[in-house]
Structures are given as structure tokens and as C-alpha cells.
Amino acid sequence: MTDKILIERHGPVTTLRLNDPETMNAITADMANGLHDAIKSEVAEGARALILAGSERAFSTGANLKAAIPGDLGSFDAGETLERDYNPLMLTIRDLEVPLISAVRGAAAGVGASLALACDLIVAGRDAYFLEAFARIGLVPDGGATWLLTRAVGRVRAMEMMLLAEKIDATKAHEWGLVTRLADKDAEAEALELASRLAQGPTRAYGLIRRAAWAAADQDFEATLVTERLLQKQAGNGPDFAEGLDAFLRKRSPNFHK
Known part of the structure; x- marks a missing residue:
């Protein structure tokens, strides 16, 4: 280094x-x-x-x-x-x-x-x-x-x-x-x-947002919709979504973790 x-x-x-x-x-x-x-x-x-x-x-x-x-x-x-x-x-x-x-x-x-x-x-x-x-x-x-x-x-x-x-x-x-x-x-x-x-936010979701945004810069609209669909599945299967949804339903602040 x-x-x-x-x-x-x-x-x-x-x-x-x-x-x-x-x-x-x-x-x-x-x-x-x-x-x-x-x-x-x-x-x-x-x-x-x-x-x-x-x-x-x-x-x-x-x-x-x-x-x-x-x-x-x-x-x-x-x-x-x-x-x-x-x-x-x-x-x-x-x-x-x-x-x-x-x-x-x-x-x-x-x-x-x-x-x-x-x-x-x-x-x-x-x-x-x-x-x-x-x-x-x-x-x-x-x-x-x-x-x-x-x-x-x-x-x-x-x-x-x-x-x-x-x-x-x-x-x-x-x-x-x-x-x-x-x-x-x-x-x-x-x-x-x-x-x-x-x-303090949903790190996994941030990573997927970054991936979607970089891909969108070179994709047409239809391809972007496909990318969002695939990444949304990954986000929805992760613990951050479960925590965020529970916090939303219980009207509390989310405690995201990696």
C-alpha cells in the first residue's frame, strides 16, 4: 500500500x-x-x-x-x-x-x-x-x-x-x-x-440502485425495465426489505444492517 x-x-x-x-x-x-x-x-x-x-x-x-x-x-x-x-x-x-x-x-x-x-x-x-x-x-x-x-x-x-x-x-x-x-x-x-x-441505510439496496443506474446509462427503456425487475427480486429477498417493511408497518425507524 x-x-x-x-x-x-x-x-x-x-x-x-x-x-x-x-x-x-x-x-x-x-x-x-x-x-x-x-x-x-x-x-x-x-x-x-x-x-x-x-x-x-x-x-x-x-x-x-x-x-x-x-x-x-x-x-x-x-x-x-x-x-x-x-x-x-x-x-x-x-x-x-x-x-x-x-x-x-x-x-x-x-x-x-x-x-x-x-x-x-x-x-x-x-x-x-x-x-x-x-x-x-x-x-x-x-x-x-x-x-x-x-x-x-x-x-x-x-x-x-x-x-x-x-x-x-x-x-x-x-x-x-x-x-x-x-x-x-x-x-x-x-x-x-x-x-x-x-x-445507516439499506446497504444492499444502495448497491443494487448503483448497479441499476450505471446500467441505465447505456440501456434503452425496455432493457431498463428488465434490469429493474431482476434487481427488485434480489432486493425483495434481502433482510433490508424485511426490516424496512416491518418498520413501515409498525411506524418505527428502520434499523438496517448489512
């Missing part, structure tokens, strides 16, 4: 923190793999909600190019590290069985923006901004950015972000639907409040 991924536990909530202040949390292959392993291990250990955070100055400024680019570009395959290091991380985020919240302060650029925007809830501080900087150095957005952006803000705004490579401040990001909430004071405190609330 790299020392540039910090694990902070708050009861059933775990915060995974990108921690390389000298580079404003620019991500290396080791960090991507460390984050991948930490996500899996924390869920296996019983975390019921996760927060992905950076530091005050930056969530992440994207890939650490100094660490990734060799001196000789002649045989360099810029897509190799995506296949080996970053794409498995993004797929693990997609397939999570617990809610994931990003707390964004300062810069969220490049693949750092992809990480932030792949989360279920995105809490941005007023000083946050998003930047698809790839075109500035002649590369293509990665980390699923082309998929995430076009589905969040539509093709036209996504193209503006990717082609012009201009900063999108937190207010505009919220107006466009890139982020869930603007935090007036502390983005991490608000993210922790939301995560703590979700950690």
Missing part, C-alpha cells in the same frame, strides 16, 4: 485521501493501484460508505506526468497505464456495493476529475474547479471522462470542456449538473454528514 493514500475511519464510514501535497495530489500508477486496493479492502472490512478526498489546495491535478512519461517517446504507449492501472480502478468504482462520495476542494483536473465525477454524490467547495486539461498537451480525456461528462452535462457542454480545456468553477459545475452540492463551509464535513447518513 502506498503512503500517498491515507485511510481515515469514522465508524462505518471510511475516507480515502489522496496525499501527495508536493504535486497537489497528482496521481501515479502506484497511487491508482493503492486506491484500488484500499477501496476493496475497506468494503471487505465492513465500511458502509466511502468518501474520496484530497487536500485543501487540490482534490487532484490529474496524472503525474513527470513520473509517467519516459525520456524517449518513440516507443511510449500512453494508453498502457490506462489499461493496466487506471481502468481497473474506474471499473471497481462502478461496481462498488456501497455509496461513494467525493469531497472536492481546489483543483480536480484530468483523471482526478474523472475520479471525482465517477462518485455517486459529488460535494464541491466554493473554491473547487474542474478542468479537462488533456487537449493542452495533445492527449484524449481518460478515466472514463468522455462517458461521464456526456452523460452528466450533455454532448455540447462536454465538448466545450474537453476541446477548450478551460476551468469550470464550482458554481458553474453545480448549475451544469456536474456536482451534487455546493458546500458553503467545509466540503469534507458535508460529505461526511451525507456518508454517515447513507451508512
Whole structure:
């Protein structure tokens, strides 16, 4: 495990923190793999909600190019590290069985923006901004950015972000639907409040909701109805539904458990 991924536990909530202040949390292959392993291990250990955070100055400024680019570009395959290091991380985020919240302060650029925007809830501080900087150095957005952006803000705004490579401040990001909430004071405190609330909820149902939502982004309406039917059967056979229904009928607060 790299020392540039910090694990902070708050009861059933775990915060995974990108921690390389000298580079404003620019991500290396080791960090991507460390984050991948930490996500899996924390869920296996019983975390019921996760927060992905950076530091005050930056969530992440994207890939650490100094660490990734060799001196000789002649045989360099810029897509190799995506296949080996970053794409498995993004797929693990997609397939999570617990809610994931990003707390964004300062810069969220490049693949750092992809990480932030792949989360279920995105809490941005007023000083946050998003930047698809790839075109500035002649590369293509990665980390699923082309998929995430076009589905969040539509093709036209996504193209503006990717082609012009201009900063999108937190207010505009919220107006466009890139982020869930603007935090007036502390983005991490608000993210922790939301995560703590979700950690008390029906974890199994949350995982199935995530699966349905990710599938719906690429399915037609009829296929979505089929997916919902299959997942509803799984949810209905689980203990959370039994507890939720009993609580509803008895007019009490549910006590969900994993």
C-alpha cells in the first residue's frame, strides 16, 4: 500500500485521501493501484460508505506526468497505464456495493476529475474547479471522462470542456449538473454528514440502485425495465426489505444492517 493514500475511519464510514501535497495530489500508477486496493479492502472490512478526498489546495491535478512519461517517446504507449492501472480502478468504482462520495476542494483536473465525477454524490467547495486539461498537451480525456461528462452535462457542454480545456468553477459545475452540492463551509464535513447518513441505510439496496443506474446509462427503456425487475427480486429477498417493511408497518425507524 502506498503512503500517498491515507485511510481515515469514522465508524462505518471510511475516507480515502489522496496525499501527495508536493504535486497537489497528482496521481501515479502506484497511487491508482493503492486506491484500488484500499477501496476493496475497506468494503471487505465492513465500511458502509466511502468518501474520496484530497487536500485543501487540490482534490487532484490529474496524472503525474513527470513520473509517467519516459525520456524517449518513440516507443511510449500512453494508453498502457490506462489499461493496466487506471481502468481497473474506474471499473471497481462502478461496481462498488456501497455509496461513494467525493469531497472536492481546489483543483480536480484530468483523471482526478474523472475520479471525482465517477462518485455517486459529488460535494464541491466554493473554491473547487474542474478542468479537462488533456487537449493542452495533445492527449484524449481518460478515466472514463468522455462517458461521464456526456452523460452528466450533455454532448455540447462536454465538448466545450474537453476541446477548450478551460476551468469550470464550482458554481458553474453545480448549475451544469456536474456536482451534487455546493458546500458553503467545509466540503469534507458535508460529505461526511451525507456518508454517515447513507451508512445507516439499506446497504444492499444502495448497491443494487448503483448497479441499476450505471446500467441505465447505456440501456434503452425496455432493457431498463428488465434490469429493474431482476434487481427488485434480489432486493425483495434481502433482510433490508424485511426490516424496512416491518418498520413501515409498525411506524418505527428502520434499523438496517448489512
